[in-house]
Amino acid sequence: MSLIEVKNLYHDYEGQGEYAVNDVSFAIKKGEIFGFLGPSGAGKSTVQNIMTGLLKLQQGQILFKGESVTDLKSKFFNQIGVSFEHPNLYSKLTGFENLKYYGGLFQVPTEDPQKLLEMVGLQGAMHKRASDYSKGMKQRLVFARALINNPEILFLDEPTSGLDPNLASTIKDIIRRKQEEGATIFLSTHNMYIADELCDRVAFINEGVIMALDTPRNLKLQHGQKSVQVEYQENGHVQAEVFSLEKEADRIRFNNLVNTKHLQTVHSQEATLEQTFIKVTGRGLS
Amino acid sequence: MNRIATLIKQDLLLSWRNGLVISTAVLLVIMGACIYLLPESFDVETAEFVYDASSDKAYETFLRQNGLSNANFVESEDELVAVLNDANQGFGVIYEGPVDDPRITLLTVGNLAEENINVALATLDYSAAVMQGKTLPDQYQIRLLRPPSEPVPVNLNFIPIAIVFEVVLLGFMFGAVMIFEEKQEGINRALRVSPMSTMDYIWSKNILFLAMGLIYGGVLIFLALQFRADYGRILLLIALTTSMMTFVGLGIAVFFNNISEWFFIGVGVLIVFNLPVISYALPTFMPGWITWIPSFPILFGVREILFPTGQTGFYLPLVVQLVIYNLIAFGFGYLAVDRKLMKAG
Numbered sequence: 001m002s003l004i005e006v007k008n009l010y011h012d013y014e015g016q017g018e019y020a021v022n023d024v025s026f027a028i029k030k031g032e033i034f035g036f037l038g039p040s041g042a043g044k045s046t047v048q049n050i051m052t053g054l055l056k057l058q059q060g061q062i063l064f065k066g067e068s069v070t071d072l073k074s075k076f077f078n079q080i081g082v083s084f085e086h087p088n089l090y091s092k093l094t095g096f097e098n099l100k101y102y103g104g105l106f107q108v109p110t111e112d113p114q115k116l117l118e119m120v121g122l123q124g125a126m127h128k129r130a131s132d133y134s135k136g137m138k139q140r141l142v143f144a145r146a147l148i149n150n151p152e153i154l155f156l157d158e159p160t161s162g163l164d165p166n167l168a169s170t171i172k173d174i175i176r177r178k179q180e181e182g183a184t185i186f187l188s189t190h191n192m193y194i195a196d197e198l199c200d201r202v203a204f205i206n207e208g209v210i211m212a213l214d215t216p217r218n219l220k221l222q223h224g225q226k227s228v229q230v231e232y233q234e235n236g237h238v239q240a241e242v243f244s245l246e247k248e249a250d251r252i253r254f255n256n257l258v259n260t261k262h263l264q265t266v267h268s269q270e271a272t273l274e275q276t277f278i279k280v281t282g283r284g285l286s
Numbered sequence: 287m288n289r290i291a292t293l294i295k296q297d298l299l300l301s302w303r304n305g306l307v308i309s310t311a312v313l314l315v316i317m318g319a320c321i322y323l324l325p326e327s328f329d330v331e332t333a334e335f336v337y338d339a340s341s342d343k344a345y346e347t348f349l350r351q352n353g354l355s356n357a358n359f360v361e362s363e364d365e366l367v368a369v370l371n372d373a374n375q376g377f378g379v380i381y382e383g384p385v386d387d388p389r390i391t392l393l394t395v396g397n398l399a400e401e402n403i404n405v406a407l408a409t410l411d412y413s414a415a416v417m418q419g420k421t422l423p424d425q426y427q428i429r430l431l432r433p434p435s436e437p438v439p440v441n442l443n444f445i446p447i448a449i450v451f452e453v454v455l456l457g458f459m460f461g462a463v464m465i466f467e468e469k470q471e472g473i474n475r476a477l478r479v480s481p482m483s484t485m486d487y488i489w490s491k492n493i494l495f496l497a498m499g500l501i502y503g504g505v506l507i508f509l510a511l512q513f514r515a516d517y518g519r520i521l522l523l524i525a526l527t528t529s530m531m532t533f534v535g536l537g538i539a540v541f542f543n544n545i546s547e548w549f550f551i552g553v554g555v556l557i558v559f560n561l562p563v564i565s566y567a568l569p570t571f572m573p574g575w576i577t578w579i580p581s582f583p584i585l586f587g588v589r590e591i592l593f594p595t596g597q598t599g600f601y602l603p604l605v606v607q608l609v610i611y612n613l614i615a616f617g618f619g620y621l622a623v624d625r626k627l628m629k630a631g
């Protein structure tokens with residue numbers, strides 16, 4: 001049973017027939033982490049903004065537990081948490097105050113702001129004004145704010161962009177923990193590692209169109225090139241070569257090598273998600 | 287309710303850190319200081335001197351009977367001129383000749399208004415006639431339609447302006463300031479994905495500014511009149527005015543992104559709302575259109591409540607009028623905020 005269904009979504013910002021989102025359909029199962037992977041400008045934020053009601057639903061359908069989100073209003077907003085690509089905070093309020101007052105808007109039980117701030121590593125800056133926060137700190141505060149109402153669904157737009165690897169991994173851990181607690185997560189990113197490590201299923205999106213949708217593993221297996229990297233000794237030198245297992249000529253040469261040379265190392269090389277993305281869409285992620 | 291309470295607390299904290307609370311307090315202190323620093327009246331003492339040059343001093347006798355004392359009489363024309371020159375402002379009378387054919391001369395110094403001189407001449411005519419034993423027909427009479435009102439002390443006369451001006455400014459401008467800050471921070475996107483409604487948003491700001499307006503007005507009136515004011519009626523007017531201006535202010539502000547874009551329209555509206563101050567200061571300037579500005583009846587209503595001249599029956603129609611304005615302003619404010627702030631892509 002899908003928790004959220006998006007059907008034939010289109011979006012045209014200027015009303016001139018240029019679609020930022022073009023016939024996008026997908027369904028998110030309860031409890032999964034569903035990822036949108038695509039380069040900047042692909043339409044990820046546009047889709048998230050339509051789903052959360054920030055952008056008007058022009059054409060298509062969005063169903064939350066079978067009901068159209070346009071009819072849900074405050075009931076829906078009590079159950080979702082949204083983290084924004086560009087941090088938006090009350091700069092004259094402290095981190096703690098930003099969470100406390102935002103929490104006061106919900107009719108469902110809310111989390112302790114202090115606990116959330118500790119979780120994202122902001123305990124030291126809790127009582128500093130948000131205007132004094134660095135970009136990364138703001139990013140984490142916005143992320144923490146998305147968790148304040150213990151949401152059933154989390155919409156996370158580039159949750160780790162601009163964070164150093166340590167902090168990014170803290171955020172990833174929190175996202176996994178939220179999933180274990182039963183939350184469903186919609187995540188947009190242009191970072192293949194995030195998509196690969198976190199997402200149960202990933203949609204490749206480019207120019208407003210979903211080009212592929214599957215588990216990261218299947219995507220890599222179906223579309224990525226399987227290859228083998230081999231190191232062997234020849235004339236006293238170490239030689240290295242990569243063979244694609246999908247090319248006839250490479251396979252024959254690889255077999256020859258196995259039969260005739262002394263191989264030192266053999267590594268099977270799975271394609272990365274980005275390589276897969278390039279194969280599917282014809283362009284890279286950056 | 288909980289949501290509105292949260293938003294009010296947050297807006298209060300923000301207006302504190304924005305300086306909006308402080309600037310209101312500073313204005314209150316300045317206005318309060320004016321009450322104590324301005325004189326109660328600018329009246330200059332008008333001196334009156336009489337030189338009765340007649341042989342029997344009949345005029346002097348008559349005036350003494352009517353309450354004038356030694357200090358008012360001089361013994362020669364030169365002395366009269368001398369004492370008048372010493373006074374800032376005043377008039378002197380020279381009385382000559384017999385009772386049945388007197389010659390009376392009026393001397394004046396200073397900025398005596400023409401009305402006062404005419405009154406003086408009429409008084410002289412009248413007193414001469416009475417001395418001749420004539421009884422005057424009751425041609426001139428004064429009937430008081432209302433008991434005479436106390437003149438408003440100079441240092442309190444500006445209080446209605448200080449109240450209406452600040453309350454208009456507070457409602458209209460503070461909401462705009464907060465909206466521009468929120469727009470700059472992009473915070474309304476966060477609010478829009480929360481259960482907060484447009485109603486919550488508008489009412490939290492309205493209630494906060496209303497409270498600020500009431501405290502400002504209440505304190506100022508207390509400084510001016512202590513317990514001599516009808517607080518119930520005046521505070522209701524202040525509340526209705528602040529609320530109306532907040533709705534209008536929010537409704538207009540959402541069409542702009544920052545103070546500079548808003549400036550001409552915003553300041554234009556503020557100027558229009560303060561035009562009735564001219565009529566207040568110069569009662570002769572009262573073109574018909576100015577009475578249509580909503581702050582006009584408010585300003586004069588506030589004055590009538592604080593310094594009654596005995597007008598009755600103006601209050602209820604004024605309240606009804608303001609309630610209607612509030613409904614219209616709310617409709618406009620709600621639609622504008624909902625469409626432009628809470629729904630815009």
Ligand SMILES: Nc1ncnc2c1ncn2[C@@H]1O[C@H](COP(=O)(O)OP(=O)(O)O)[C@@H](O)[C@H]1O
Binds near residue numbers: 038043
């Ligand atoms: N407010 C807007 N007005 C007009 N075009 C926009 C607006 N926001 C985004 N776009 C365009 O829509 C497309 C998708 O943008 P976006 O959804 O932000 O992509 P992503 O989040 O994947 O980077 C881009 O071509 C972008 O230029």
Ligand SMILES: [Mg+2]
Binds near residue numbers: 041045046085157
């Ligand atoms: Mg984006």
